[in-house]
Amino acid sequence: MNLTQQSECETYRAIVLDQNRTALLLAPTDNGFLLPWANVPRWQRLAENLTAAMKSNWGCEAICLFAPDAAASASHSSGVNYHVLECWNHAETRDASAKWVPISSLSEKSFQDWADYLAVQRSVAECNGYSRGTGGPFAQLGWFRELRRWAGEAILPLGLQLRGPFCQFNASPSFNLTRFETDGPAIWFKAVGEPNLREFPITLALAQFFPAYLPPVLGTRPEWNGWLSPEIEGTNLGETRDITLWKRAAAVLAKLQIESIDKHAQLLKSGSHDLGTTKLSDRVLPFLDVMGRLMDQQTNVPPPVLSRKDLAFLWDHLQDAICLLQELGIPDTLGHLDLNPGNIIVTANGSVFLDWAEACIGHPFFSFEYLLEHFRRAVGVGPKLEEQFIASYTAEWSPLVSAAAVHEGMTVAPLLAVFAYAAGSGMCSDHERLREPKTAGYLRALTRRMSREANQLIDRRSPCTS
Numbered sequence: 001m002n003l004t005q006q007s008e009c010e011t012y013r014a015i016v017l018d019q020n021r022t023a024l025l026l027a028p029t030d031n032g033f034l035l036p037w038a039n040v041p042r043w044q045r046l047a048e049n050l051t052a053a054m055k056s057n058w059g060c061e062a063i064c065l066f067a068p069d070a071a072a073s074a075s076h077s078s079g080v081n082y083h084v085l086e087c088w089n090h091a092e093t094r095d096a097s098a099k100w101v102p103i104s105s106l107s108e109k110s111f112q113d114w115a116d117y118l119a120v121q122r123s124v125a126e127c128n129g130y131s132r133g134t135g136g137p138f139a140q141l142g143w144f145r146e147l148r149r150w151a152g153e154a155i156l157p158l159g160l161q162l163r164g165p166f167c168q169f170n171a172s173p174s175f176n177l178t179r180f181e182t183d184g185p186a187i188w189f190k191a192v193g194e195p196n197l198r199e200f201p202i203t204l205a206l207a208q209f210f211p212a213y214l215p216p217v218l219g220t221r222p223e224w225n226g227w228l229s230p231e232i233e234g235t236n237l238g239e240t241r242d243i244t245l246w247k248r249a250a251a252v253l254a255k256l257q258i259e260s261i262d263k264h265a266q267l268l269k270s271g272s273h274d275l276g277t278t279k280l281s282d283r284v285l286p287f288l289d290v291m292g293r294l295m296d297q298q299t300n301v302p303p304p305v306l307s308r309k310d311l312a313f314l315w316d317h318l319q320d321a322i323c324l325l326q327e328l329g330i331p332d333t334l335g336h337l338d339l340n341p342g343n344i345i346v347t348a349n350g351s352v353f354l355d356w357a358e359a360c361i362g363h364p365f366f367s368f369e370y371l372l373e374h375f376r377r378a379v380g381v382g383p384k385l386e387e388q389f390i391a392s393y394t395a396e397w398s399p400l401v402s403a404a405a406v407h408e409g410m411t412v413a414p415l416l417a418v419f420a421y422a423a424g425s426g427m428c429s430d431h432e433r434l435r436e437p438k439t440a441g442y443l444r445a446l447t448r449r450m451s452r453e454a455n456q457l458i459d460r461r462s463p464c465t466s
Contacts (some may be wrong), residue, residue: 009039012050015084015123016062021141023100032112047171058098063088064171066139068123082119088144136173136193137224154219154228160184191226198271199357200225205270209263213256213353232352237341241379245346247392252351254396257364260334264361275362275424277326283423284318290428291447294440317454318419321412325363328405333364337421341374365409368393369417415453422446
C-alpha cells in the first residue's frame with residue numbers, strides 16, 4: 001500500500017471475544033501474539049468495513065460491540081485504533097493464521113506489542129461492566145443472537161424467514177443499524193440512543209399517521225429504542241440526477257406536509273421540534289447572543305467576523321421575515337431539518353422519507369428549501385430545471401394558498417430555513433458542543449450565510465410594519 005492509500009485509511013486492531021468472554025482471537029508470531037487488524041477507509045462506515053474484514057481476512061463472523069476507552073489505553077499515542085467485537089456464530093475460525101487463546105493464559109509478555117495487552121485488559125473490564133447492565137444494550141455479548149431471534153419471530157406472520165447474509169452498518173453501545181436478508185424482501189433494524197432518542201417515538205407516530213410516506217414498522221423493542229422495517233423498493237434520491245424522480249419527491253413532500261396540518265399536537269407530543277413562528281421569534285435574540293460570543297472567539301480572518309452591528313442588522317431582518325410569514329397565513333406542517341436526498345426513496349407510486357430524528361413542526365417551505373439546496377448540488381444550477389423542480393412542489397399548495405403567498409413565502413425561506421436549522425437543532429444551546437472548534441466554526445458559517453441571505457432580501461420587498 002502506498003502512502004496515499006495509507007493516508008486514506010485508518011488502522012484498527014480488533015479485540016474479538018468468543019461468546020463466553022473467555023477467549024480471544026489472536027494471530028501467533030515468533031515474537032508474540034498480534035491482534036487481528038484491518039485498514040478501514042476514512043469517512044466510511046466502521047462497522048460495515050471492520051466486520052467484512054474480519055470475515056474475509058480472518059475467517060471470523062463478528063459483530064461490533066464498542067470502542068474501548070481510548071483515554072486509558074495507548075491507542076492515541078500509538079496512532080492505532082481499537083474496537084471490541086464478538087464472534088457471534090461460533091468460536092471457531094477457518095483461518096490458519098489466527099486461533100482462539102484463553103484470556104486467562106495471557107500476560108503482557110504474550111503480546112508482540114504491549115499496547116495490545118493494555119487495550120485487551122481495558123476492553124475486558126469494560127465488557128464485564130456492560131454485562132452487568134451498565135451502558136447501552138449493543139455493547140453486551142449475545143445481543144446479536146437475541147436480535148436475530150426476535151427479528152425472525154417478527155417476520156414469521158409475513159411468511160418470511162431470515163436467509164443469507166446480514167450487514168451491520170452502524171454500531172455503538174446505544175445505536176445500531178443492521179440489514180438482514182430474508183427469503184423475500186430484506187429487513188432493517190434500527191435503534192437509537194442519546195441525543196437521538198426522540199427518533200424512536202417520532203418514527204412510530206409518523207408510521208402510524210402517514211403510512212404512505214414511511215416504511216411500515218414490523219416490530220419494536222422499546223428497551224432498545226429500536227424498530228424493524230422492510231426494505232423499500234425504489235431509487236435512493238441521493239444516487240440519481242433524474243429530474244423526474246426529484247420532481248416526484250418534491251411533490252410527495254408537499255402532499256405529506258399538507259396531510260400533517262391537523263396533526264400538530266400529536267407530532268409535538270412524540271418529540272418533534274416546535275419551530276412555529278412564535279417559537280422562532282423567541283429564539284432569535286438568544287441565538288444571536290451566542291453568535292456574538294462565538295464571533296469574538298474567531299481568530300482567523302478570512303472568513304469575515306460579523307460585528308455586533310452586523311448581528312443587529314440580521315436580527316431586524318429575521319424578525320421581519322418571521323413577521324411576514326405570520327401575515328401570509330401558510331399553515332405550519334411536519335418538517336424535516338435533515339431532509340437530504342439520501343433520506344428519500346422514490347418508489348413507483350410516490351416517495352418514502354427516512355431518518356426522522358430532526359422532525360419538526362414549522363413552516364413547510366423550510367424543508368423544501370433544504371431539498372432545493374441539494375437539488376442544485378446534485379442536478380445542477382439551471383433556471384429552467386430549477387423552475388420545474390420548484391413548481392412540482394408549489395403546485396400541490398395551490399388549492400390551499402394563493403400564488404402571491406407562495407411567492408412571498410419562498411422569497412424569505414432561504415433566510416429562515418438556515419435560521420430554523422441552526423436554532424432548532426439545539427447546537428447553540430449545547431454548551432459542551434459549543435466548546436468544540438468544529439461546531440463553533442460551523443455555526444459561524446451558518447450565521448454568515450444568514451447575513452448574505454438577509455442582504456439579498458433588502459431589494460425584494462418592503463418591511464413588515466405590523
